Amino acid sequence: MAMVPHERSLVKRLEGKPFALLGVNFDGSKETLKKCQEKHSISWRSWFDGRRGPIGKQWNISGLPTIYVLDAKGIIRYKGVEGAKMDAAVDTLLKETGSTN
Secondary structure, eight states, X not given: OTXXXXXXXXXXXXXXXSOXXXXXXXXXXXXXXXXXXXXXXXXXXXXXXOXXXXXXXXXXXXXXXXXXXXXXXXXEEEESOOHHHHHHHHHHHHHHTTOOX
């Protein structure tokens, strides 16, 4: 949850750009996810996956946060980047698509 303010600012800064932030939630219930989204003003899509759901298994998520930055073709280009490193990764990929900030 510590990353949410930064993620919120990233979503706002890149509004209208070819960018999407997606979350996967591992809380115990969908109700907990909904309360968390409301409390922290999470506006991006976040899927409920439960404690041992199929998304976590398929993407090999063993701890949180797990961050993957994918390019326009869906290829994982960066793993584990946070803060300024996440911004740099996303900006690099946007430049590759011809989008500028």
